[in-house]
Amino acid sequence: MSAATPQHIMQLGMGFWASKTVLSAVELGVFSTLANAPADLPTLQRKLALHQRSARDFLDALVALKLLERKNGIYSNAAETDLFLDRAKPTYVGGFLEMANARLYGFWGSLTEALRTGKLQNEGKGGEDFFAAVYAEPDRLRGFLAAMSAISAGTAHAIAANFPWEDYKTFMDLGSAQGMVPATLARAHIHLSGIGFDLPSVKPVFEEFIAHQGMSDRVRFQAGNFFEDILPKADVIVMGHILHDWDLAQKKVLLGKAFDALPKGGAVIVYDAIIDDDRRENAFGLLMSLNMLIESRGGFDYTGEDCQAWMREAGFSKTRVEPLVGPESMVIGLK
Amino acid sequence: MSAATPQHIMQLGMGFWASKTVLSAVELGVFSTLANAPADLPTLQRKLALHQRSARDFLDALVALKLLERKNGIYSNAAETDLFLDRAKPTYVGGFLEMANARLYGFWGSLTEALRTGKLQNEGKGGEDFFAAVYAEPDRLRGFLAAMSAISAGTAHAIAANFPWEDYKTFMDLGSAQGMVPATLARAHIHLSGIGFDLPSVKPVFEEFIAHQGMSDRVRFQAGNFFEDILPKADVIVMGHILHDWDLAQKKVLLGKAFDALPKGGAVIVYDAIIDDDRRENAFGLLMSLNMLIESRGGFDYTGEDCQAWMREAGFSKTRVEPLVGPESMVIGLK
Numbered sequence: 224m225s226a227a228t229p230q231h232i233m234q235l236g237m238g239f240w241a242s243k244t245v246l247s248a249v250e251l252g253v254f255s256t257l258a259n260a261p262a263d264l265p266t267l268q269r270k271l272a273l274h275q276r277s278a279r280d281f282l283d284a285l286v287a288l289k290l291l292e293r294k295n296g297i298y299s300n301a302a303e304t305d306l307f308l309d310r311a312k313p314t315y316v317g318g319f320l321e322m323a324n325a326r327l328y329g330f331w332g333s334l335t336e337a338l339r340t341g342k343l344q345n346e347g348k349g350g351e352d353f354f355a356a357v358y359a360e361p362d363r364l365r366g367f368l369a370a371m372s373a374i375s376a377g378t379a380h381a382i383a384a385n386f387p388w389e390d391y392k393t394f395m396d397l398g399s400a401q402g403m404v405p406a407t408l409a410r411a412h413i414h415l416s417g418i419g420f421d422l423p424s425v426k427p428v429f430e431e432f433i434a435h436q437g438m439s440d441r442v443r444f445q446a447g448n449f450f451e452d453i454l455p456k457a458d459v460i461v462m463g464h465i466l467h468d469w470d471l472a473q474k475k476v477l478l479g480k481a482f483d484a485l486p487k488g489g490a491v492i493v494y495d496a497i498i499d500d501d502r503r504e505n506a507f508g509l510l511m512s513l514n515m516l517i518e519s520r521g522g523f524d525y526t527g528e529d530c531q532a533w534m535r536e537a538g539f540s541k542t543r544v545e546p547l548v549g550p551e552s553m554v555i556g557l558k
Numbered sequence: 559m560s561a562a563t564p565q566h567i568m569q570l571g572m573g574f575w576a577s578k579t580v581l582s583a584v585e586l587g588v589f590s591t592l593a594n595a596p597a598d599l600p601t602l603q604r605k606l607a608l609h610q611r612s613a614r615d616f617l618d619a620l621v622a623l624k625l626l627e628r629k630n631g632i633y634s635n636a637a638e639t640d641l642f643l644d645r646a647k648p649t650y651v652g653g654f655l656e657m658a659n660a661r662l663y664g665f666w667g668s669l670t671e672a673l674r675t676g677k678l679q680n681e682g683k684g685g686e687d688f689f690a691a692v693y694a695e696p697d698r699l700r701g702f703l704a705a706m707s708a709i710s711a712g713t714a715h716a717i718a719a720n721f722p723w724e725d726y727k728t729f730m731d732l733g734s735a736q737g738m739v740p741a742t743l744a745r746a747h748i749h750l751s752g753i754g755f756d757l758p759s760v761k762p763v764f765e766e767f768i769a770h771q772g773m774s775d776r777v778r779f780q781a782g783n784f785f786e787d788i789l790p791k792a793d794v795i796v797m798g799h800i801l802h803d804w805d806l807a808q809k810k811v812l813l814g815k816a817f818d819a820l821p822k823g824g825a826v827i828v829y830d831a832i833i834d835d836d837r838r839e840n841a842f843g844l845l846m847s848l849n850m851l852i853e854s855r856g857g858f859d860y861t862g863e864d865c866q867a868w869m870r871e872a873g874f875s876k877t878r879v880e881p882l883v884g885p886e887s888m889v890i891g892l893k
Contacts (some may be wrong), residue, residue, distance in 0.1 A: 233884075237577065242574040448611065524615070
């Protein structure tokens with residue numbers, strides 16, 4: 224035997240243990256409970272309705288994963304956990320993890336079949352259309368929209384900070400969901416006003432969220448279907464976690480419609496977990512593309528180079544790629 | 559917003575994406591295929607029967623996860639991948655990952671239920687006994703035993719190297735499975751001879767493996783049930799990945815029977831992913847204990863301190879803990 228060990232391989236392959244433990248902890252409300260009050264094992268076991276057999280192993284595993292701290296037998300949230308996994312805080316990102324726990328973990332169990340057939344493996348496997356199904360049920364829709372907000376929060380701040388918003392007055396967020404990006408942009412730049420564009424059933428959820436954020440005076444909702452309807456005009460059009468849902472022809476349609484809706488000098492901002500041009504660094508972006516295999520009929524993630532080429536084909540004169548947060552980047556196209 | 563980001567949380571929570579991608583790659587034979595010959599995308603797509611939609615994303619994700627390399631469009635195994643994930647090599651550890659892919663990934667989907675009820679979530683959920691079921695079907699048994707060898711290989715070498723074997727002549731491996739530990743000990747120390755002890759149905763698999771390893775002259779199989787039968791006598795008794803399968807009373811029974819089967823001066827070596835005494839470092843050991851929740855009626859992993867206390871209670875006069883490989887340690891008890 225050489226000094227080589229299979230540690231990296233085993234840790235990666237068995238990573239679903241740690242992952243599912245975190246997802247179950249979010250589902251059980253471990254972090255929201257501890258945000259209210261640090262607690263010892265018997266208290267937590269009772270509050271979380273955990274069976275005594277594995278309660279201690281479960282909580283200590285979360286300590287070893289650095290999500291919890293434990294001092295003299297009292298468990299508490301680690302700083303980042305308290306900020307991002309307490310349901311009561313506006314910084315909560317657990318919505319996406321709740322969705323992953325309730326849906327994606329199971330659907331990813333069929334990854335091999337998806338790779339062999341090229342076919343989605345989610346609710347749509349039986350022929351149901353995922354978006355139609357989700358958007359038709361108010362509770363499921365709220366959950367989905369909250370999940371989308373969760374994964375857009377950090378990115379929204381980066382977009383607000385890293386684009387010359389002083390050159391523009393209006394924006395439109397295509398597929399706005401709850402309105403995390405519109406609310407964040409409007410709060411950061413008081414001269415901006417904007418539109419959230421999404422399917423009609425999103426309207427009450429959007430308006431409630433924007434009102435809660437105190438941005439109703441400058442952010443309004445417009446209902447529509449971005450494939451069937453003409454897009455509202457704005458100086459800047461934002462498309463976040465939208466383009467990767469669709470196949471190549473649909474992606475080009477959306478970029479073309481954005482081009483048409485912009486004034487000369489206007490800009491489109493596309494953001495996703497954009498894959499590095501050499502396709503060897505952004506593991507999350509590549510895995511997100513496999514998630515699109517699981518979740519959609521033709522969706523896939525793409526490199527900055529891919530997206531810039533589609534933008535130029537749509538008529539945009541200048542394009543560039545800028546990193547945002549973590550695996551996310553934005554591709555900017557100027558008309 | 560502070561500089562805090564939810565990156566660590568999201569990466570951990572969504573870790574099942576990378577994990578399942580690796581598990582599917584093992585299932586599809588990506589690494590065994592590339593061990594024979596590096597190949598470009600169209601060749602791999604054909605050889606692995608991958609649909610074209612996501613074949614490239616899948617392979618590039620494995621590049622980004624450092625399991626594959628890609629040069630001028632030709633994919634090849636990374637060095638460790640080639641050593642540990644090529645089915646044709648004796649160093650293959652994919653057996654455990656195959657088992658995880660076929661069984662554990664799905665069962666872990668019910669972790670929340672397990673935590674709430676304290677009940678196992680595997681084949682035994684319907685009342686079937688897991689070991690009885692696995693041991694009754696030759697193909698399933700072979701797969702399970704190969705998986706056990708896979709996770710014991712590195713550890714077996716460490717045990718061969720880090721114990722004063724020169725002081726002993728015979729050993730017995732309790733719950734030997736295929737015989738990875740007996741074969742490794744016998745090869746490393748030519749003065750040793752030993753017994754693999756396991757259920758009768760393991761016999762042909764054990765004898766084939768030991769013959770293949772060229773160790774049949776010094777390693778023999780003895781069939782038995784370690785709860786019902788008297789254990790064969792030996793200078794050293796090894797129990798690897800055995801004790802964690804059972805509840806506290808059963809653990810103590812096994813240590814007591816080992817004590818009875820040893821001569822004065824004999825030793826028991828217990829190894830598992832032993833949890834650190836403070837229960838805050840060995841995440842894998844704590845997660846393995848949750849895996850025992852999923853897989854067994856009363857099993858759990860334990861700290862070195864726990865195990866030493868049980869050994870002293872069984873009559874062992876001296877005990878110590880020694881690290882092995884990665885998350886694994888051994889607890890040694892001297893009679």
